[in-house]
Amino acid sequence: MIVKDIIDILEGDVICEGDLQQEIKTACGSDMMSDVLAFVKDQSVLLTGLVNPQVVRTAEMMDMACIVFVRGKDPDKGIVDLAKSRGITLLKTRYRMFTACGLLYTNGLSGGTKV
């Protein structure tokens, strides 16, 4: 799956665009950034209901290419500028966390861990 596929599956609105061809192998959905930081997975997408700059920084530290804000939340300019400078794609989707994760999962994306 590539970033572009995630946009299509989640019917996402692109807030800022990084490399849409980048391959995504796993996903992580959480509002607690330390939980996200606890499991390094390769080439992951982050789904979150949390909207603050630390979400972008967390993705940056983890080399994540894409962040999805669920329930249609809008990040402010500071967040968008930070993501732009890091080359991270930001999307928002009207789907809620459970549904957004489920849609990606049924389309073949895994959590990257057995549990």
Add this chain to the structure above:
Amino acid sequence: MSNAIHLHYEVSSEDFTRAGEASGSVKKRLKSLGFNGDVIRRVAIAMYEAEINMVIHAEGGYCDVDIYPDRIEVLLADKGPGIPDVDKAMQEGFSTAPDNVRTLGFGAGMGLPNIKKYTDSMRIDTTIGEGTKLYLTVNVPQ
């Protein structure tokens, strides 16, 4: 002659949105020096959690980073309240963070355990009322 590269950052606690600037900048530097992606991620994540701690639990401080060909050493020092019980603080889920920190996505009590997990060595020197020094080393597989 030594091939160490030394970096120094001041970490301010005034602006939570800036927490992670130092870690991001170290990450970029390590990338440009050609370190392996896994090593870079481990340094960045450990340092980021520690930087967040300096901002939410102390009143900021500084980081010193020494980059050697075979290892990266990071010192994070603050003049905060100190940690009364380090063993307890190291437990997964233990946190004294106030609720407002939790709404920012931190305060799950996973920071120090994450730091331990990603580093090859971790030492905490802390004195109540004076501050905390966290020494981290990540080895570079040769």
